[in-house]
Amino acid sequence: MTVVDIRSEQAGVTDSYKNQVLFNINQECMRLSVFEGEYRWHHHPDSDELFLVVAGELQIDFEDGNRVTLTEWQSMVVPAGSVHRTRAIGRTVNITFEKQGAQTVFVESPPNQATQRTAPRPDA
Amino acid sequence: MTVVDIRSEQAGVTDSYKNQVLFNINQECMRLSVFEGEYRWHHHPDSDELFLVVAGELQIDFEDGNRVTLTEWQSMVVPAGSVHRTRAIGRTVNITFEKQGAQTVFVESPPNQATQRTAPRPDA
Numbered sequence: 023m024t025v026v027d028i029r030s031e032q033a034g035v036t037d038s039y040k041n042q043v044l045f046n047i048n049q050e051c052m053r054l055s056v057f058e059g060e061y062r063w064h065h066h067p068d069s070d071e072l073f074l075v076v077a078g079e080l081q082i083d084f085e086d087g088n089r090v091t092l093t094e095w096q097s098m099v100v101p102a103g104s105v106h107r108t109r110a111i112g113r114t115v116n117i118t119f120e121k122q123g124a125q126t127v128f129v130e131s132p133p134n135q136a137t138q139r140t141a142p143r144p145d146a
Numbered sequence: 147m148t149v150v151d152i153r154s155e156q157a158g159v160t161d162s163y164k165n166q167v168l169f170n171i172n173q174e175c176m177r178l179s180v181f182e183g184e185y186r187w188h189h190h191p192d193s194d195e196l197f198l199v200v201a202g203e204l205q206i207d208f209e210d211g212n213r214v215t216l217t218e219w220q221s222m223v224v225p226a227g228s229v230h231r232t233r234a235i236g237r238t239v240n241i242t243f244e245k246q247g248a249q250t251v252f253v254e255s256p257p258n259q260a261t262q263r264t265a266p267r268p269d270a
Contacts, residue, residue, distance in 0.1 A: 098148065099148050101147070102172075
């Protein structure tokens with residue numbers, strides 16, 4: 023039985039992206055994810071996904087146009103099949119819980135996002 | 147989809163003991179546990195149990211005499227069937243992950259603890 027100090031663990035990650043399994047619990051796993059920037063639209067058809075922010079800010083966009091911003095010790099569950107996109111504000115560290123071997127299905131552009139207005143990028 | 151601010155949630159608990167489900171994730175649940183003092187020896191025959199400390203210090207005793215102390219953002223998994231006893235140092239808040247409806251079997255005194263020396267209580 024191993025004790026993991028999650029803050030020490032995340033402090034030791036120097037990559038701009040790392041997603042590692044910290045623990046298996048029954049048929050689920052707890053992952054530590056460190057990332058910068060924006061991830062692609064996707065969903066997990068066979069697993070709910072819990073997010074818990076350790077450091078930084080995590081934004082989650084949903085295909086209905088809703089956006090949620092989570093900071094340290096804030097948590098939510100994205101239900102199985104729900105199309106979403108995560109975005110780190112700066113360097114963001116979060117814990118996720120999901121089924122071991124959960125499938126990820128990438129989606130090019132959610133149907134309801136076609137008309138969503140987004141701010142232009144600084145280089146646009 | 148509900149966002150839970152875990153620190154706000156725990157700050158709102160005024161009882162000396164409260165154990166509530168915050169989220170269901172697949173067949174598992176995430177609980178927020180606030181407690182003081184020592185819990186009874188027990189095990190969960192059908193579920194691993196993950197602990198993640200939010201505030202305070204959590205000690206976990208095992209039947210082989212080992213004791214682990216966890217502080218904020220420290221985490222470990224107690225495997226299914228492993229007899230253990232939790233103890234809060236002061237008021238302790240922790241998150242647990244386990245199967246929904248996990249069974250708890252209480253144990254009067256673990257066999258290997260019979261000769262364990264413990265400090266006398268102040269009132270002993």
